[in-house]
Amino acid sequence: MAGKVSVIGAGAYGAMTAHRLAECDAFDTVVLTDVVEGRAEGLALDIGQCRPIVGFETHVVGRTTGRDGDGYDVLAGSDVVVLAAGVPRTPGMGRQELLETNAGVVRAAAAQIARYAADAVLIVVTNPLDEMTALAQRVTGFPHARVIGQGGVLDSARFTTFVADELGVPVSSVRTLTLGSHGDAMVPVPSRSTVDGRPLAEVLDPDALDAVTERTRTGGGEIVALLKTGSASHAPSAAAAAMARAIVGDTGTVLPVCAWLTGEYGISDVYLGVPAELGAGGVRRIVTAPLTESELAALTEAADTVRARQENLR
Secondary structure (H helix, E strand, C coil): CCCEEEEECCCHHHHHHHHHHHHCCCCCEEEEEECCCCHHHHHHHHHHCCHHHHHCCCEEEEEECCCCCCCHHHHCCCCEEEECCCCCCCCCCCHHHHHHHHHHHHHHHHHHHHHHCCCCEEEECCCCHHHHHHHHHHHHCCCHHHEEECCHHHHHHHHHHHHHHHHCCCHHHEECCEEECCCCCEEECHHHCEECCEEHHHHCCHHHHHHHHHHHHCHHHHHHHHHCCCCCCHHHHHHHHHHHHHHHCCCCCEEEEEEEEECHHHCEEEEEEEEEEEECCEEEEECCCCCCHHHHHHHHHHHHHHHHHHHHCC
């Protein structure tokens, strides 16, 4: 596998994502950019100096970018761009409260991505995720398949972790799925979740199941409240790296992502969290998983909520 991956935004999340992408040694070049003078360059040097210790050869490049577009030419030739720029949450803040500030950041960055990396697949991670993914697609004008949001991989990982911890079993024995929004309209899907192949409802009593699904919905806020400054970065960066590897490697791996729906699950014209097969062009196809009546109703409700929010950004 080879290629160029660029990460816009060198905060905790962006820096960790660049580090993971470099250490997996699956790419020729990883680019890290930031508007803070010298930050991206310094982090790129630091990451690059891990090479003889860890044993990877990926070339890591840092570049300061200006709000007028200076420096963004470093994105040229990128196969994948991860958009991680924006303001993180603080304790008590919902993802929606970031909307106005981060919308300006995403608009500016997306315009430069379209200018310098017109053939890239764009992975959006800036919150509020669903709205920012839709906004980035509108600004870039990229085909919907080439603009996807990172949400479901992280949410499903949290769901899996909470189930494994509740039962005291290895995470490798647990399979879970979350759909809908990366936020308050998230839809954990117990009917498609198992432990050692057994349906989740058979191994968790109803109260425990309700508790882990609710903790999954609020998992990001739990971390923000504990950290007090900043938000999650380790698990989210692992999720973005997994998506980038699937795209650059053209693997066809099925991952839950924020993708554009055109009738799947009876839902159209909205970016929403669903399982999707990823490859060199982004989303190859949406994978439709059988859902219970109540799960499908919750997903449809989530779609209505998210669609209204995405339309408001116009």
